[in-house]
Amino acid sequence: MIEFQDVSKIYSNGTKALSNVNLHVNDGEFVFIVGSSGAGKSTFLKLITCEERPSEGEIVVGEQKLNELKRGDVPYLRRTMGMVFQDFRLIQKMTVYENVAFAMHVVGASSREIRRRVPYILGLVNLQNKADCHPRELSGGEQQRVGLARALINSPRLLIADEPTGNIDPALSFEIVDLFSEINKRGTTILMVTHEHSLVKHFGRRVIEIHGGTVVADSCNWEVRHA
């Protein structure tokens, strides 16, 4: 569960990125976040991951009131989340297998668990044949599937994706969101920022539209109104 109560964010240079945002996302939902450049979408995600703190208002993620979360506890909160980025953020000198295994290693998983789980997750994103490749040897879509495998490896309850299809071929974008849908069916809540209206229309999920720092639409019929 994610709850925003009267949340505003003003950056230190005075930019008001979000104003009085109120919303609720239930466990298991798949939500697209849309809006023009500079609307406040990334800020919204960064408040959930505690990369930024709200200037006003309260945020609850799961059982945790983020305002009460100490800085030292932020890494534990992040372990309940998987994150996928537009620029993939893979470690270039590691293979596909190592990139995914590393995410398990840093949370203290045993070598045995890592050897068991990494092939399973690589199979889930259809990359079992690329385990020994380096990121530079992969297409954009394949690199993003590695990013997704890495985000999923520790079984997060929540997947946060900031324009995950922004750097890949539009045709492959659908493939990535298909994978997100599969993951969502298994119970993971998904928040995905995107500029691609064709994806939003195709997948027909809840859409939160942010404009100038405020939520201007929150609807499951968004694609009908924007057809």
Ligand SMILES: Nc1ncnc2c1ncn2[C@@H]1O[C@H](COP(=O)(O)OP(=O)(O)OP(=O)(O)O)[C@@H](O)[C@H]1O
């Ligand atoms: N660290 C920061 N310091 C000051 N202002 C910032 C900072 N990060 C973002 N902003 C400003 O806050 C506003 C919202 O930015 P944000 O990145 O949330 O928008 P966005 O909707 O994700 O945009 P885009 O689609 O272009 O990525 C913008 O005016 C931006 O310039």
